[in-house]
Amino acid sequence: MQKLEEKGGFYLPEMNWLSRCLSVSHQNQKKILMHPVVQVFLLLKWKKISALLWLSILYHIIWLMLYTYFNVDVYLIHCPFRFHKDNRTTSHDNTNQELIASCDVRNHYTHLSALLWLLYTITVSIVFKEIYEISTSNNVTQYFLKLENIGQWILAGIVFLTSVPVFQVDNSYEVQIYDWQYQASSFGILLACFLILNQIGKIPSFGRYVLILATVIRSFSMFMVTFASILIAFMLSFHILMPEKDEFSDFPWNFVKILVMMTGEINHDDVFHSKLGNLQLPFPISTKLLFAIFVALVTIVLFNLLIGLTVSDIQGLQTGARLSSLSVQVEEMHLMEAFLLSDRVQRLLKALGKHGLLQYFLVNGLDFENGKMKMDVDVRIDEIPKHLHDDIRRLSKNFYSETDDNEYDECDGGTEESEDEINLKDFSISCIQNAIKLNNKLNVVLDKH
Incomplete structure (x- = not known):
């Protein structure tokens, strides 16, 4: 059954209607995507189009790994940050002091320059791909609601911001890096690794594990939002009772200490039996009582409840991950097919006399x-x-x-x-x-x- 459009003789996409199933109710989406005949169709479609999807996934992973390598090479190996007074220099407006690091890359400039231009080339191609997706998207709002798309745009911006020091190297071959660029580099590497994980999640055999992780993270987020008031209450209470303790007095960052204590890292002896314990505990009885309540309510009850809610239903997580994996598979194949069977591509292939090649990607x-x-x-x-x-x-x-x-x-x-x-x-x-x-x-x- 060869499907050709009556006008123009163009091949019709096969994934358009199945992609619409992603917007219906969860129950009916499950009935369609989990249907054995639909799974047979998706299996055949994956065999047809998987080579192109693998190339797309591999291309993104190369981009992300290349950026990670660039950051490690520049910010960790050749120009590691060292904090000392000489690092402070006056900024352009002469009002603020900004940390800056300088290093000579004379012996490595050729290597860094080639790496930089390769990174720029791939980044620009990724940006154009995202622009194309926006231009062909039926719902631009839905495009920007996807964390993957937002992450790629943010990382593209971080790539240019963190590569400026190497790009601006003059004849002295001296790279000058500001403190915010070190921070941007660290978060850029973290974001790149998350995006690599997202690309791995598009592979059917690995996708369910990534989707299970995403489900657990959502459950954890809902749990934390629900019980955040209790954690904030303990954070403020400890801050009031132990104002001299550094780990509890650094408001609001002492919330991190509360999260660590929630996992069981109480450090009871450091709080109550240190050499300066009596001086730093103006209210020892109230403090010990509050600690006992925290251990019972948060460390024992809430933490175990969190574990039970997030990982207890493994079978349910696997079933849900299977459906989510099929949804991701449908979406990715739909995007790839939309590009292959777009009017521009089909007109180009017709002009080259290669239009029949597109039939290979159709299951019919x-x-x-x-x-x-x-x-x-x-x-x-x-x-x-x-x-x-x-x-x-x-x-x-x-x-x-x-x-x-x-x-x-x-x-x-x-x-x-x-x-x-x-x-x-x-x-x-x-x-x-x-x-x-x-x-x-x-x-x-x-x-x-």
Whole structure:
């Protein structure tokens, strides 16, 4: 089934409609993406387009690792920061004092210069890619709500800010670095490593682990927001009772000390039995009582509750990660296909006489019939993963059962359905009909053996 647009003879994208499933309710999204026929289609689509996705992932990882290497080379090896009085120099407005470090890179300038221009080239290409995504996005707001996109824009800015010292080297080959550039470099490396982890999460075999981590982080964030008032209360109470203790008097950064104590790092002896303990504890009885309450309520109860809430349901986390992994897979394949089958690319390939190459990236498993999307995956049995065989047989067997007929009615609770929800019903029925065809193929294979 070769799908060509009636006007212009362009190939039609296959992932547009499945990408729309990402915006429907979680229950119906699960019914579609976890459907065995849809999983077969996604598996075939991944085989078709995975090479390009791997190149994209590898390109981003090279960019991030190259930036990390540049920072280590400049800010850690050749120009490490050393704090001493001579580092202080007057800024341009002669009103503020700013830390600055100087180092001679004469022997390494060729290496650093080549590394810098390579980093600039890749960064500019990444920026143009993001601009293209914005220009082709149907929802620009949704684009900027993705942490990955925000992170890439921030890192692109940090790349130029932290590379300025090497870029501005004159004939003296002396690099001058301000203190804020060291700080930007450290956070840039951290951001780059998180973005590398995000790229690894796009690989199906590793994606679920990254998504489980993301789920746990969200649970932790909600937990901390919920019980932040208790931690803030202890932070202020310790600050009032122990104003001479450095670890509790540095408001509001003593909140970090509270978080460390929450994990069990109390340092009880340092607080109550140090040489200056009596001088630094003006209210010893109240302080000890407050410590006892903190240990019981925060260190024992809240911390164990946090662990229980975030990692207790491992099976549920794995199931949710599987669905999230499929969602990421659909989104990434949709973006790549949108680029490959864009009008500009297809016109260019037509002009070069290579337009037929695009058919390689099509599974030809989705089609329109009477204005409705239908699934019609025609595959060999050996291409269907064995763990999906039982699901296909079950769907085929129960196709006419009352449970399947009312499946969506039960989850919708009788509410009025949107157009997308109605289309999902039609699509689901089409998937089940396709499951019957695949089941018949399975039966033929079994009969032969």
